[in-house]
Amino acid sequence: MTTTTTVAGTTVDLDDEGFFTDPTQWNEDMAREMAAEEGIELTDRHWTVVRFTRNEYLQKGTGATVRMLGKASGVPVKELYQLFPKAPAKTAARIAGIPKPRGCI
Amino acid sequence: MTTRIVILGGGTGGTLTANRLRRRYRPDEVEITVVDQDDQHVYQPGLLFVPFGMSDPEDIVRPRRRQLHGGITFVEAAVDHVDVGANEVHLQGAAPTLGYDVLVVASGARLVPEETEGLTGPGWMEKVFTFYSPEGAAALATALDDFDGGRLVVNVVDMPIKCPVAPLEFCFLADWYFTERGIRDRVQITYATPLESAFTKPIAAETLGSMLEAKGIELVPEFNTGEVDGAGGRLIGYDEREVPFDLAVVIPLHGGAEYVGRSPGLGDELDFVPADEHTLQSKVAPNIFVIGDAANVPASKAGSVTHFEGETLVDNIAHFLAGEPLEPTFDGHANCFIETGFHKALLIDFDYDTEPLPGRFPGPVGLPLLKDSRLNHLGKLLFQPVYWHSLLPGRDLPGLSSTMPTAGKRYAAATKED
The missing domain is CATH 3.50.50.60 (FAD/NAD(P)-binding domain)
Incomplete structure (x- = not known):
């Protein structure tokens, strides 16, 4: 189910878990606003992760899982949980304006 | 000249691929080599029963080479790395390098307990x-x-x-x-x-x-x-x-085989090999194909998936060798018996697009889906002889198609989730 909502003054489409359904609608102001809603102020370390997972999505069609982030983003898993408490891969994907990373089945 | 097909891994995927290919091509057309680091083929679904004394470890292991049909070469050696550009597999120890025209990666998944503190x-x-x-x-x-x-x-x-x-x-x-x-x-x-x-x-x-x-x-x-x-x-x-x-x-944690990590350009961060989810051709090189747990595709890492992939994989290798376009026929079909104890089991059947639904399998009078029953438990037990005698030889199982059947499924159950 997609709902239309306003983020950082612009209309965007989000799914029922708050993930972008159309990543081209996203911009960095929206990232800051969505992060703030989760109680996160984006630092350079956050941006490293957000850009990494967005880039993964653009290249491979799915955002990174926590393990992939830990291995390849340059931010270790422990720190990922400090930056994005509870669910780093999902929270980073939401902020990065991409669909929910395809979990493994 | 004879076409050389090298298959890395002599487990479920490698064995059924080798046997299916052997039946399709004459030995003077295609030379088939299977490489594995040991000669122990484990029936992995049996591992679940070992801790409860319901199965003996020695009863679920057989020699790999004995599951391969005549006219297939088995090389017992560890792979050092694959040179994707040169179409060569370099082995460890004294074993000679293997050149290939088509490579099949079937080396499964590896446990990496040391990655968890x-x-x-x-x-x-x-x-x-x-x-x-x-x-x-x-x-x-x-x-x-x-x-x-x-x-x-x-x-x-x-x-x-x-x-x-x-x-x-x-x-x-x-x-x-x-x-x-x-x-x-x-x-x-x-x-x-x-x-x-x-x-x-x-x-x-x-x-x-x-x-x-x-x-x-x-x-x-x-x-x-x-x-x-x-x-x-x-x-x-x-x-x-x-x-x-x-x-x-x-x-x-699981990862792909270690040699994948030592082969530049072959695998992803976890050493699985990215492949097209419908054709099973790797995204690395057109003459490299992937089957089973070794693949990075959005399907379960399970023997049933590997079995259902076999038909698509072998057809597409044939298309590739004939210079024809590949067929995107694999639908992500998975079929799992889930033991629930007390002589009962539950059955689930699904693919990339359809989640496990209630109903009956494969048609309206079949086994109950998503519901525990004694019949499903018997199905699970009967599967072990079927595995050795039908699935590994690469036979199509009667009544069990590679694509997911829809006849007995109750689709109404899915709509309430949307």
Whole structure:
């Protein structure tokens, strides 16, 4: 189910878990606003992760899982949980304006 | 000139691919070589039963070379690396380099317990076990035998894992096992998973979640194991939550084969090989194909998936060799019996687009889906001879198509989730 909502003054489409359904609608102001809603102020370390997972999505069609982030983003898993408490891969994907990373089945 | 096909891995995928190819091509047309580092073919679904004394480790292992038809060369050697540009497989030791026209990566998934802090430290194989290896399953059988009560924790560290339903089956069988021993009231069983619920797919997750509850098994969802403290008897999550245990059964992280990581350009960050999810051609080179757990495709890492992939894979290798376009025929079909204890099992059947639904399989008068029954348990037990005698030889199983059947499924159940 997609709902239309306003983020950082612009209309965007989000799914029922708050993930972008159309990543081209996203911009960095929206990232800051969505992060703030989760109680996160984006630092350079956050941006490293957000850009990494967005880039993964653009290249491979799915955002990174926590393990992939830990291995390849340059931010270790422990720190990922400090930056994005509870669910780093999902929270980073939401902020990065991409669909929910395809979990493994 | 003879075409050379090299298959890396002599497990489910490699064996059925080799046998299917051998039937399709004459030996003077195509030379088939299977490489594996050992000669032990493990019937992996059998590992689940070993800890409960329902299966002997030696009964589920057979020689790999004996499962291969005549006219297939078996090389027992570890792969050092694949040179993708040169179309060569370099082996360790004295074995000569193998050139190939088509390469099939069928080397499965590997357990990497050492990637989790503390998991292989104090307590490993004493009160922290896994049943995902023959040695682990056998050691756990002894430990369960000696267990007289306390906290048993079953933990999945992170996905992907082989056979994602096996940890749940372990919980159900443990419930049955301790009931039979008359000490179920002294054992607390907990299932700690990184998933949001008991399973990945919503309708099945609801059914399996209610079964855990009905059997008095505690579910700890969204638990991401950061550290295992074997001496102190606790799992510590990255969010600092703790789950105490007296006996832990941990499903370690999985990765692809080590040689994949040593082969530039072949694998992803976890050493799985990215492949087209419908044709099974790798995204690395057009003459490299991938089957089974070794593949990075959005399907379960399970024997049934590997079996269903076989037909598509071999057809597409033939198309590739004939210079024809490949066919995107693999639909992600998976079919799993889930042991629920007390001589019963549940059956799920799904593909990339359809989640496990209730109904009957494969048609309206078949086995019950998403519902436990004695018939499904018999189905699971009967599967072992079918595996050795029909699936590995690469025969199509009667009544079981590679694509997911829709006839007996109740689709109405899915719509309420949308």
